Amino acid sequence: xxxxxxxxDYVDAPGAHRHGGxxxxxxxxxxxxxxxxxxxxxxxxxxxxxDLAVVTNDIYTTEDADFLRRNAVLPDDRIEAVQTGCCPxxxxxxxxxxxxxxxxxxxxxHPGLELVFVESGGxxxxxxxxxxxxxxxxxxxDVAGGDKVPRKGGPGVTAADLLVVNKTDLAPMVGADxxxxxxxxxxxxxxKPTLLISLRDEPTAAAVADWVREQIRVRVPA
Amino acid sequence: MRTDVEIVAxxxxxxxxxxxxxxxxxxxxxRRTGATTVHLVATAFGPLGGDDATIRIVVxxxxxxGVLSVAAAIALPARGATTPxxxxxxxxxxxxxxxxxxxxxxxxxxxxxAELVAGLGPHGQLTVTDQVLLGRAGEEPGRWTGxxxxxxxxxxxxxxxxxxxxxxxxxxxxxxxxxYVSTVHIAETVHIAEEEVGVATGxxxxxxxxxxxxxxxxWGAELHRVVRAxxxxxxxxxxxxxx
Amino acid sequence: MTAALLTLADSRLPAGGHAHSGGVEQAIAxxxxxxxxxxxxxxxxxLATSGAVAAGLAAAACGGGDLAxxxxxxxxxxxxxxxxxxxxxxxxxxxxxxxxxxxxxAWDELPxxxxxxxxxxxxxxxxxxxxxDAAQAAAYLSVSGPATAAQRLxxxxxxxxxxxxxxxxxxxxxVATRAVADGLPAATDPLLDLLAEVxxxxxxxxxxx
Numbered sequence: 141x142x143x144x145x146x147x148x149d150y151v152d153a154p155g156a157h158r159h160g161g162x163x164x165x166x167x168x169x170x171x172x173x174x175x176x177x178x179x180x181x182x183x184x185x186x187x188x189x190x191d192l193a194v195v196t197n198d199i200y201t202t203e204d205a206d207f208l209r210r211n212a213v214l215p216d217d218r219i220e221a222v223q224t225g226c227c228p229x230x231x232x233x234x235x236x237x238x239x240x241x242x243x244x245x246x247x248x249x250h251p252g253l254e255l256v257f258v259e260s261g262g263x264x265x266x267x268x269x270x271x272x273x274x275x276x277x278x279x280x281x282d283v284a285g286g287d288k289v290p291r292k293g294g295p296g297v298t299a300a301d302l303l304v305v306n307k308t309d310l311a312p313m314v315g316a317d318x319x320x321x322x323x324x325x326x327x328x329x330x331x332k333p334t335l336l337i338s339l340r341d342e343p344t345a346a347a348v349a350d351w352v353r354e355q356i357r358v359r360v361p362a
Numbered sequence: 363m364r365t366d367v368e369i370v371a372x373x374x375x376x377x378x379x380x381x382x383x384x385x386x387x388x389x390x391x392x393r394r395t396g397a398t399t400v401h402l403v404a405t406a407f408g409p410l411g412g413d414d415a416t417i418r419i420v421v422x423x424x425x426x427x428g429v430l431s432v433a434a435a436i437a438l439p440a441r442g443a444t445t446p447x448x449x450x451x452x453x454x455x456x457x458x459x460x461x462x463x464x465x466x467x468x469x470x471x472x473x474x475x476a477e478l479v480a481g482l483g484p485h486g487q488l489t490v491t492d493q494v495l496l497g498r499a500g501e502e503p504g505r506w507t508g509x510x511x512x513x514x515x516x517x518x519x520x521x522x523x524x525x526x527x528x529x530x531x532x533x534x535x536x537x538x539x540x541x542y543v544s545t546v547h548i549a550e551t552v553h554i555a556e557e558e559v560g561v562a563t564g565x566x567x568x569x570x571x572x573x574x575x576x577x578x579x580x581w582g583a584e585l586h587r588v589v590r591a592x593x594x595x596x597x598x599x600x601x602x603x604x605x
Numbered sequence: 606m607t608a609a610l611l612t613l614a615d616s617r618l619p620a621g622g623h624a625h626s627g628g629v630e631q632a633i634a635x636x637x638x639x640x641x642x643x644x645x646x647x648x649x650x651x652l653a654t655s656g657a658v659a660a661g662l663a664a665a666a667c668g669g670g671d672l673a674x675x676x677x678x679x680x681x682x683x684x685x686x687x688x689x690x691x692x693x694x695x696x697x698x699x700x701x702x703x704x705x706x707x708x709x710x711a712w713d714e715l716p717x718x719x720x721x722x723x724x725x726x727x728x729x730x731x732x733x734x735x736x737x738d739a740a741q742a743a744a745y746l747s748v749s750g751p752a753t754a755a756q757r758l759x760x761x762x763x764x765x766x767x768x769x770x771x772x773x774x775x776x777x778x779x780v781a782t783r784a785v786a787d788g789l790p791a792a793t794d795p796l797l798d799l800l801a802e803v804x805x806x807x808x809x810x811x812x813x814x
Contacts, residue, residue, distance in 0.1 A: 223813040225624040226757040237621030237698035238813065509791060511681075518681035522793040531653030532794040534646045536637055544795075561686060561802050568799040570684040577684055579795040 162192075162253040163356050164243060166232065166269035168296055169280035171262030174306040174339055176204045178280055179259050181345035182352060183212035190356070192255040193218040193246040195239060197231055204259060220246055228261030236273040243273070255356065265294030276355050278348070282307040287316040290324040290334075298328045302335065302351050309338040363408075365389045365415035369400060371457065373424030381427075383420075390415060399428040402463065404435065409447035411440035411472060417451045423485060425457035434465045434495075437474035437504060446473035446507070453478070455486035465493035465585060468504030468527065475507045482514040487549050494542040495585045496527050503527045503540050512548060512572075519573050520546060539566070539581035543592040548575035562595045569595040609732035612706070613725070614742045616749055621698030625691055626754030626812035627651060627747065628797050631804035633758055637796075641765050644755045648748040648773060652780055654794040656747030658682050659722035660740035660784035666726025667739035672714050679720035682791050685798040687805035691814035695721040699728055707731035740781035748773055754812060 167175045179194055186192060194214060198204040198221065205221045208214050220242040224231035231238055239258055247253050258274055260267060269277045279300035281289050284307055290297055297303060303325055311318050318336055325334040335347050365388025374380035379398045386392045391403045402417075409415065421427045437447050453459055459480075468474045480488055490510070496503030505527030512520045526533050526542055559576045562569040566588075567580035580592035612618060629647065632638035638647050658679075666675050683689045696719040703724065704712050709731035715724060722743050729739035749770055756766040784790060804810060 223624050223811060225626065225754060225812045227623060230623050234617065235619040235621060235623050237619055237701065238624050238694075240701065241621070241694065241697065511791070518678055520684060521678065521681040521791045522684070523791040524793055524795065532650035532792065532796075534650050536643070536646075537796050561805075563799060563802050566799070568685075568795060568802055570798060570802070571686065572684060579798070581795060 161247055162256045163276070163352075163359055164256045164258060164274040165352060165355070166258050166260065166274035166277035167280060168232065168260040168263065168267055168269060168277060168300070170264065170282075170285060173262070173280045173282040173285065175259050175262070175280050176207050177211075177339050178278075178304065178306065178345055178348065179257050180208055180212035181339055181343055182257065182349055183208065183214055185344045185346065185349040186255065186352060187213060189353075190254040191250060191252045192257070193220070193250060193253055195242045195246070195256065195258045196221045197224050197228055197239070197259060197261040217249060218246065224261055228263045229267040232258070232260045232273060233268060233270045236270050239273050255352070265289070265292060265296050268295040268299055275359070276301040278302045278304055280304045280306055283311050283316045283318070283321070284314050286314075287318075287320045290321050290328060293328045297325070298330075300332070301355075302333055302348070303329060304348060305334065305336045307338060307340070308336050309340050363388055363406075363410075363413050365413065367392055367402065367415070367417040369418070369427070369429065370420040370422070371398075371425040371427035372422045373457065377424070379425045379427060388415065389413065390417075395430075396428070398426045399430060402429065402431040404431075404433065407436070408438055409435065409449065409474065410438050411443040411447055412445045413440075413447040415449045417449070419451065419453040419455075419459060419461075421453070421455045421457040421459045421486070423456035423483065427457070428460040428462065431463040434467050435463070436498070437466060437468045437472045437506075439469065439471035439473075439504075446475045446505075448475045448477070450477045451479070453480040453488070455480060455488050456483035457485070458487045459489070461488070461490040463491075463493075465495055466506065467495045467498060468506045470497055470502040470504055472504040473507070473527075473529070474504065475509075477509045478511070480512045482512065482519075482548060484515065486514070488512065489545065489547045491545045492543065493585065493589065494526060496540040505529050506542075508544075510544075510546065512546065514548070514573070519548065520577060537581075539588075540583055541585040541588040542579075542581045543585070543588045544577065544579045545592060545596065546572070546575065546577045547596075548572060559597050564591055564595055567591040567595050569597075607733055609707070609734055610729075610738045610742060613728055613732060613734070613738075614745050614749070616753065618702060619698075620702050621695055622746065622750045623753075624813040625695060625750055626758070626814065627655075627751035628800040628804070628814070629751045629754040630758060630810060630812045631800040631807075633755070634807075635800065635803075637800075638755060640759075641761065641769060644752065644761070644766070645769050645773075647755075648752060648769065649776065650794055651751060651797065652744060652748050652773065652776055654792040655688075655797060656744045656777075657780050657784060657790040657792050659725070659743040659747055660781050661787075661789040662720065662722035663726040663729065663739040663743035664736035664781075664785045665789060666723045667729040667734065668726075668736040669730075670726075672719070672723055672727070673716060675726075676716050676720055676723050678789055679723060682793065683720070685801050687801040687814065688798065689720075690805075691801070692720045692722070693718040694813065696724040699724040703728040703731065737781060737785050740784040741777065744777045744780040744784070748777065758811070
């Protein structure tokens, strides 16, 4: 190591090592909470406005990608699947190499790209994205997982830039109290937003799409 | 014992292949057996441990040569010697060389090293096959180490060393085959896309693309089955060669 | 040796290695790898072939060899397209983190998607290490990643897997020593080629290779 080596040169703010390029939005959350359905909804709703693409981190490579092809009207060259070697949280947080490769590949393939969704494999409540990979992250819970989940917290719930509680239409069936979920989320999230949605009742995910639009708008240009 | 073979093939009048150099000393003789073929003939048992054979082949531009052998070579251990027998083939190919020696059977206790270093010119084309059987019938396997290096214009196209038999580090159960076959084919043109001859796989057999050609490798318990498995993966219409 | 070697060989270095099983996922699928014993066998043959080749290439790249020529030598020793892709993918990942960890002009001399072993040699040199260190890291990484992949896929006892890796240390050292002394090895294992190519066609794989 050279003697004039200055650590400050290599320590930077989250994401500061890259400039410009599309807004990268992480989509995390437990298995079955509706990450892929939300990604597909956002692609449909925002696809006309923005040049966008998706990276999937499914356990079995092609499942989510196939779903997106069918449901998000995305051509194959806008979907990249990443293998995570049994460790979905590692691939989005500890060693983001494969995901960076996929995002950079999409950026190179589509030079006008404005928005990339990185959908994590289903994981637990502690899984969150590294800000070396994404700019903002959405954590997706569902009502059927139990109304106690927001209270349990964990980095996914507490630190995500947006918490989405999906499948509100199921609340009466599973005995979940939406007010409890709303209140507990607010309590553990220090003012960061939470949206309760039902993709079944409102398949455009308009509220989440609005939030994404706002992230693109407020983003400091390179 | 030292064995030296030297073969030069040249394009002669009317496009015929002539052999201005055709000589052998030691344990091999070389006989012209056809318009474009020669056969290597063993003149002694072996090779034995410690024997060292070098076969130099030059195929000049426009010439075609097939090098075959009349019978399987049986590598045997020398009494008291632990050194391997070595067969080194050095080929300089501006024309077309087809190198198809009969199988090498490596007897129990023997270690045979086979080396091929082939340099191809811009129009050189090469087909080379190794067939190996470890141990004669009812015998423990011997040991075979085969190195292949093929270059075109100084650029390496393929460089591999395969070790088979007891003592070789990658010859371990449950995949420790007694029979092994590998064929490399490099066509004249280097411009053929690798996708044209893509990957193919079989049970204990694989074909991989090379710049302008391919390599098939197969392994198993019985040589005749392995030969068939390797042949099954060879492209039906080998890499096209411009007329 | 300096502590840079520990960083370079650390499985937690974010260079993308965790998504590669080195043939283990397919070896399990084909029934070649089933338990601790067959894992040890698999790691041995991997170390002796692709590990030795990587060690030789890494040492040469670290020692100031012509990087483009070494990359061509790596290609010649890696005819399997799937293995080439896996190597170059990991090379790219290592360059990404290595550039920031150990700034050096040598990074710019690498081809765009270098083989992992070549990138490893450059990383070692940039980190102030020597060819023997580079060879050792390459040899070690040829077994450490696949070992943990087997642990994850077979739910093996992690203590057993750690012990297997640890006990291979003398063989890892030996491979590294010979890689430096004997020039560029070319040892290959056709089984690994076959596993990699069959694996690459699967749609239900968890690992990238």
